[in-house]
Amino acid sequence: MKKTTPTMKDVAKEAGVALGTVSKVINGIPVGETYKVKVEAAIKKLNYQVNTYARGLKTSKTETITLIIPSLNLPFFASFAYEVEQQAYAHGRKLILCCSNGIPEKELDYLLLASQSKTDGIIALTYSDISNQVPNNIPLIAFDRKFDNYQIPRIASDNYEGGILAIQKLLEFGCKSPVFIGFHSSFPGEADKRFDGYIEACKKNQLKPVYLYATDSEDCHDSIYNFIKEHENKDTHTLDFDGIFANTDLHACIAIHVLKELGYSVPDDVQVIGFDGTKKFYPGEEYMVSTIRQPLPELAKKCIDMILDEDNYPIPTLTLLPVTYEYGGTTIG
Amino acid sequence: MKKTTPTMKDVAKEAGVALGTVSKVINGIPVGETYKVKVEAAIKKLNYQVNTYARGLKTSKTETITLIIPSLNLPFFASFAYEVEQQAYAHGRKLILCCSNGIPEKELDYLLLASQSKTDGIIALTYSDISNQVPNNIPLIAFDRKFDNYQIPRIASDNYEGGILAIQKLLEFGCKSPVFIGFHSSFPGEADKRFDGYIEACKKNQLKPVYLYATDSEDCHDSIYNFIKEHENKDTHTLDFDGIFANTDLHACIAIHVLKELGYSVPDDVQVIGFDGTKKFYPGEEYMVSTIRQPLPELAKKCIDMILDEDNYPIPTLTLLPVTYEYGGTTIG
């Protein structure tokens, strides 16, 4: 009983042709029809499969793409990873998934591992400033991040326009005084521009910016609770705002939770718009809240396309993809 | 300017030692201290990294584990993938993630790809019967699945005991007539035993089994709505059941949704226990509903351990890990 998997040599012997011919058949290089038939029969007979590692060694192509992401336990990350995997597969690439938990050491460790494995490209959603650690022999795209070192190509949603769009929608739906609620990581990211967009929209519409914008080290629930309490007139049980633009859908959910605790109705008393485009898991996959949707499939596609487009690599640009407003029950429209 | 990454040969030349010596240093094989120092200096100087593919070709070890899963868009799958990644990383392995969307052709395709890549092991949560397609040269663990062909080692939660536990808890909390609500895939899986557990628990407690157990091709929301309507006394606005054991947390959520639509209160009118142990994404990571929790970290660990424990492979056994009850606000305790 043969224990070893068949090699190309075995196929060549079986088919009665030369090694190179087998290789050509496998790689779709023109070859005489009779040879082709013989080789294909031998491949089937022996159940031969190319050894990816031998091929990778020879060609320096690994057919893999590495994604470094904090975790999968947040729907946004999970969905992004899913889309990247689908795109990678569509391009015949396998996805190596790395969950860093947002820990800088792990991010660097994964980056190192990736460069050892000679992956074809890296998509990184990292918190630490990796700009100095980037392996220069492998294409790397930073997703949703901002770096001082602008030599890294970056892809993100148009967060700034998203912030403006949220306020525009809220005003359109009759809000007079929308506030911003959100928490940001201590590392600068593209998502910070949502807040900038809010400020800009206020300016444009001659509104006074009112906001809770703390770091994510705070207890979100308590912070929001306190914020809302500060803006409440207890005697009349009314709030001095009538709309919330939340930094993420999750923040929106927490805000809605608190609002309900305090006896306010969404969207009647307060309309809420989140950010990301997170869907419910049931039924019919509606949006969890009214939201500014990030185009996840398009973002994933763009990342993969840039990595695989070797000719133009690296283009240290910032690519921004447009966001859209989606109704999710927490606004009137 | 050198464009190529340094190889072991370069390191040897730089350090003034032989190739084999460098290899030994890298692989932790004893070597003279002075040599070791020289080699390590050269490695650092050249910023050398081993080429995983050359090594893989030589050793037939790839340091990767492949996970085939339907998607990441359901929290259970995403969390499982996350845990597997963490475990793989802890064992110095990279995770290749494959999302099959539950499509049999993609599942087979991924299986084929995995065997080509000579991955060190495959963890598969598949819907089609892959038992005949399993590459016999690579360890494969089926997660949460049932096969006619019992030659495949399988790992799952103890779904049967989970079903019994759910009813036991419901009774403990004062329920008199718990029902089962759920939907199952048309492919047989370990999860089917939750229902079996429910039936058994009814028998034990001399209860008449009442249930909605349809295939997941149905519209879950409408089916549940109809089921509840059938069990409603419109005149008194009461239900003829007071507890629900749902097949998954998601089904539990839908049921709760419908219950609230119809004006019933959870847990006052009806107590609900789901299955899986899905957490909210905020705040404080509480459970989404009261639930029978699957021990995801332990399950992931077990999968990886079995794959890496080559000596005992393959053990075509079914390994069942214990589940626990967790409070999530939809029961009284």
Next chain:
DNA sequence: CTGTTAGCGCTTTCAC
């Protein structure tokens, strides 16, 4: 169009 052959970078005997 086909067969031969020289490595890709590494591990691993095997002499020394």
Next chain:
DNA sequence: GTGAAAGCGCTAACAG
């Protein structure tokens, strides 16, 4: 101990 040398399975360049 160390160094030399033989491949792992494949691709690609070249000669026929």
